[in-house]
Amino acid sequence: MLVYPATTVLMWALVLAGSVVSAGRVLPAVLREVDQVMTLNKQVTLHAKQRGVGLIEVLIAVLILAIGLLGIAALQAVTLKNTGSASSRTQATIQIYSMLDIIRADRANVSAYNTNIYTAGDGSGQPGTMMGWLDGLKTSVAPDAMGRVICIADSMTCEVGVQWSEERATGGTDTPTEITITSQL
Numbered sequence: 001m002l003v004y005p006a007t008t009v010l011m012w013a014l015v016l017a018g019s020v021v022s023a024g025r026v027l028p029a030v031l032r033e034v035d036q037v038m039t040l041n042k043q044v045t046l047h048a049k050q051r052g053v054g055l056i057e058v059l060i061a062v063l064i065l066a067i068g069l070l071g072i073a074a075l076q077a078v079t080l081k082n083t084g085s086a087s088s089r090t091q092a093t094i095q096i097y098s099m100l101d102i103i104r105a106d107r108a109n110v111s112a113y114n115t116n117i118y119t120a121g122d123g124s125g126q127p128g129t130m131m132g133w134l135d136g137l138k139t140s141v142a143p144d145a146m147g148r149v150i151c152i153a154d155s156m157t158c159e160v161g162v163q164w165s166e167e168r169a170t171g172g173t174d175t176p177t178e179i180t181i182t183s184q185l
Contacts, residue, residue, distance in 0.1 A: 088177075089179065091140040091141045095137055111153050118146035148160070159182040163176045164176060164177055
């Protein structure tokens with residue numbers, strides 16, 4: 001059994017009816033009717049083909065938004081890493097000046113503060129002492145921070161340094177970061 005679209009059946013029915021009545025007068029009217037039906041059918045078909053396109057556009061917009069939000073989250077993570085690194089550098093500088101002030105307060109014992117190598121605190125230091133300063137580095141700069149003091153009593157100059165690892169920072173390496181300040185007492 002053959003199935004014809006409704007527009008085809010309507011077109012042939014109108015053509016046959018028009019040819020029976022009068023081929024000259026009815027046929028143009030029939031053709032106009034058929035043309036209108038065909039145009040309507042094309043519009044319905046075009047609308048049917050467009051169905052779901054709006055949903056796809058929304059899905060693409062959501063995907064682009066999600067990628068943008070992931071980029072912002074990654075940027076925030078890098079910013080937090082760099083902020084931690086800057087904070088460690090600032091605290092190291094403050095701690096170096098703190099140690100220089102401790103040494104200035106006890107100029108008579110300048111050579112007693114020499115470590116000559118980077119040394120870590122053992123947790124037993126009292127505030128205002130060398131060991132207290134080394135312990136303070138671990139809490140204020142980084143858990144693995146170490147300090148070094150090299151004083152020359154003859155010229156009354158001291159070099160104070162702090163060293164720590166910045167592996168967690170952006171572009172961090174295994175090479176320790178070091179800040180050293182030399183000052184005359």
